[in-house]
Amino acid sequence: MTGASTEVGRGKGDLTRRRILDAAAAEIARHGPAGASLGAIAAAAELQTGSIYFHFASKQRLVEAVLEEGISASLRRLDEMAVPTGTPAQRLRAGVHAHLRALAELSDYAAVVLAPQFAARQPPGFRALRREYLRRWTELIADAQADGTLAAGPEPGEVRDLLIGALNAAGLAGQDPARTADAVFALLRLPPC
Amino acid sequence: MTGASTEVGRGKGDLTRRRILDAAAAEIARHGPAGASLGAIAAAAELQTGSIYFHFASKQRLVEAVLEEGISASLRRLDEMAVPTGTPAQRLRAGVHAHLRALAELSDYAAVVLAPQFAARQPPGFRALRREYLRRWTELIADAQADGTLAAGPEPGEVRDLLIGALNAAGLAGQDPARTADAVFALLRLPPC
Amino acid sequence: MTGASTEVGRGKGDLTRRRILDAAAAEIARHGPAGASLGAIAAAAELQTGSIYFHFASKQRLVEAVLEEGISASLRRLDEMAVPTGTPAQRLRAGVHAHLRALAELSDYAAVVLAPQFAARQPPGFRALRREYLRRWTELIADAQADGTLAAGPEPGEVRDLLIGALNAAGLAGQDPARTADAVFALLRLPPC
Amino acid sequence: MTGASTEVGRGKGDLTRRRILDAAAAEIARHGPAGASLGAIAAAAELQTGSIYFHFASKQRLVEAVLEEGISASLRRLDEMAVPTGTPAQRLRAGVHAHLRALAELSDYAAVVLAPQFAARQPPGFRALRREYLRRWTELIADAQADGTLAAGPEPGEVRDLLIGALNAAGLAGQDPARTADAVFALLRLPPC
DNA sequence: CATGAATGAGGGTTCATTCAT
């Protein structure tokens, strides 16, 4: 459904693993990690419940794998779009588009990653990727503030949280990415592209 | 912990009911509705699990009660602060302060209300209150747009979702309400108070 | 079935707890701790499987409780019969009778306690009781050796293990305690009573 | 680890089969037959779980093979040492040494064979070997009783169970075979060798 | 009002077993 694979899987097992991940992302997005049952995930992946354990050591590990998939796929999109050329304003715009595209394309994974309960108590792999993602955004914001594109008063980290919070709310609600981006730019009084 | 009572509770039973509600809000905020067990809630409220059923007909009803408490307390704060006098800019500012105050004061309840999984499948009472809350905000936004305080292009509902999304992200992260409000106003280029 | 209660239980719950313990002892004696299923134990105790958890926190704890019951009941019998009056030979005889009586009366509990897999990895409560039981026996043996009743060469601990090993083999095989005692005394060339 | 092979194994398959048997004996000795998983056995034998099925038709058959290995190796040792020449006392001593040697050399297999849960419900092959082993011992005992080496009152079968029970207890506890033999002879007041 | 006790459904997990490759 939402392709977020890190590496191209080849064997039969890799395909099954991906089916399980997609099903898990959908189920967790809908019911939360505690409410998502392995039975439902297995059914959606067209497997028996116990078969999941050939691919993931526990439900917890499966949830963690979904988280890492979500954040690493988002990071990949940010890398592709917000390249370090262009003016701060251009890069900020590109970042907003990348984030909204990730929300739209990874919907289930994104919903899982963004659920507030996940901020804490997650495995190091995920936390490292998340920190990296936030670091990139802090840079974009700081450059835009230095440049006058964004108001200079608030700290970049604060601005980043507000901006991403706004984008997430719109993205998770299913708003059209292009419209949302335009609305954000207008509110922030960015000069027209 | 976070007092969000609608009516003044008298008698021993009402106090117990509130203890259960507070415990439920905390547990749900931390583990989600599916992950919050009546056993843990009862333990936090210093009761036996079965005793909850004297106060709430089912777990579902308890969750609903927490939701209604959260949204109605937020609405009360919005009513108190964003009174229909003053300029659109003043009222917008007041709304932001009210929302952030609610997030800070009702932390657990607010977290429950805001978790994205709750948008759908909730009882009519809650949905009505939620709709009312959003309606107030749409008004505030529309007035501010008409007035030039906010950019006029995007639809008010869109702007409202972005703004509340930004505030929620900061509020749930535990940011100081006053700082957050200043940052938001600066980013939106609102004229100084 | 085999009454091994430490304290007289009164309430309804205590009776159920004992029913579960007896059923668990029987099931473990027959299939080993890993092979004993809570389902079978619950069925024998006329309960639903899950109901066991009201009385014991886990299967592991239930197994431990069976072990402690078995060893503490054996110790009680030893205390009652091998009182510190009389000659070493009399006390040794009394000890043998006490051990055989425990094996006969506690059959399932005894079988569980004696299964070789239980020597290690058991909870401190059990290990302490077991050590105490062995200590009593070492004393009996040492006195009998000092007295000439038993051969003086081997270490008391060694003799104790051999003697208890012999008694357990006969007891678990269901031999008549009196006959077994007579055979042991004859082999050891104890003077007739 | 403990070599108990009946026939000289040639070829790669036979070696694998032996690795599985040894691993199974160790696992069963430690966790009982129900607690020993094919997964753990396969891991110890450095194989995948499914590969065991090339060598044994089922887990039950594997357990049976371990049992037969254990008892037949014990029987072989008894045949070698307690030959039908010499006085009854000499042959009894030789039998004790053979049994203790088997316990020491076959430790895991011996532990499996001796676990009380195995007396019943085992396949005919094993039961026949076991009966034969006990028959030899009964002879040794009866001869020693007829000769006055052992007390004549108790039935030979009874004495045999007591003696083997004593030896097993010491052997499974890891006692030194020579010391144990000396202790047993001293307790039974056998004339010095 | 509150508790102790029990239920039954369902959840996560393990595991013996099968089979195509």
Place this chain on the structure above:
DNA sequence: CATGAATGAACCCTCATTCAT
């Protein structure tokens, strides 16, 4: 010979719910 992958049954355990006391 051996493996990777999958199955399905059984397992231990949790939990919402009920009810006599």
